[in-house]
Amino acid sequence: MSEPYDRSPKPISREPFTMDRSDPAFAGQSVYTPGALRAYDTVVVRLSNSLVWRCAARRILRQYNRHVTTSHLDVGPGTGYYLDRCRFPGTAPHLTLLDPNPDVLRFAGHRLRRYRPTSYAADVLKPVGLEPASYRSVALSYVLHCLPGDIRSKATVFDHLIPLVEPGGVVFGSTILNGGVRHTRLGRALLRVYNGKGIFSNLHDDLDGLEEELASRFGRYELEVSGAVALFAGWLEPPTQ
Numbered sequence: 001m002s003e004p005y006d007r008s009p010k011p012i013s014r015e016p017f018t019m020d021r022s023d024p025a026f027a028g029q030s031v032y033t034p035g036a037l038r039a040y041d042t043v044v045v046r047l048s049n050s051l052v053w054r055c056a057a058r059r060i061l062r063q064y065n066r067h068v069t070t071s072h073l074d075v076g077p078g079t080g081y082y083l084d085r086c087r088f089p090g091t092a093p094h095l096t097l098l099d100p101n102p103d104v105l106r107f108a109g110h111r112l113r114r115y116r117p118t119s120y121a122a123d124v125l126k127p128v129g130l131e132p133a134s135y136r137s138v139a140l141s142y143v144l145h146c147l148p149g150d151i152r153s154k155a156t157v158f159d160h161l162i163p164l165v166e167p168g169g170v171v172f173g174s175t176i177l178n179g180g181v182r183h184t185r186l187g188r189a190l191l192r193v194y195n196g197k198g199i200f201s202n203l204h205d206d207l208d209g210l211e212e213e214l215a216s217r218f219g220r221y222e223l224e225v226s227g228a229v230a231l232f233a234g235w236l237e238p239p240t241q
């Protein structure tokens, strides 16, 4: 049987993007080296998610299965674990991966090569130069807690992503919070360590703040908590008839 489309990964779509070391967002993305990415699925996806943050990977995978569409932008894909395992509602999804870290784009791009994803090197804290209204779903899984600032300032990422979404489309994701959720003692200790290293910046992120930011931007939104993790989805108003 012939292949429905070329399975080779598409090249990174822009001139190499390098985040300056002095950028406050630098540490939140530079930790994902090739070695860290090889360990990520075991250490973070399987172990930390269940044991430390108490939001099992299958819970996040369920969120993907519910919201992902065949026209999808994934911000901060990491290893591409969820995109590799989720069920797209069609056979040949149009998939874009956005991340400032070229190792992430290479790793996830290779894993997902059967979908021929487009890789886009960029910082989501800055306006994103992708085509307006060209995606029906955008995911931000475990990205907000890596971004510097408090929940109010980092929520500007929604302002950068919303213009890329078609009317009726969805922005969804998950993030580890500090306030308004319950942490284990180990979780609190790790939160302090990761914030000290700049890998996480979520000491000022709380559930009420996240809800305010969603409510001020989306006509309809959902927000759920699993352990120390908030899972959210916000919809853009569908076109008026």
Ligand SMILES: C[S@@+](CC[C@H](N)C(=O)[O-])C[C@H]1O[C@@H](n2cnc3c(N)ncnc32)[C@H](O)[C@@H]1O
Pocket (backbone or CB within 6 Å): 025, 028, 029, 030, 032, 045, 075, 076, 077, 078, 079, 080, 081, 098, 099, 100, 101, 104, 122, 123, 124, 125, 140, 141, 142, 143, 146, 147
């Ligand atoms: C904790 S990993 C999450 C990986 C995967 N989405 C998951 O849910 O397991 C955070 C991801 O966000 C990316 N990231 C960090 N800072 C970013 C930024 N300023 N703009 C876009 N992506 C960023 C990292 O490079 C990494 O791919």
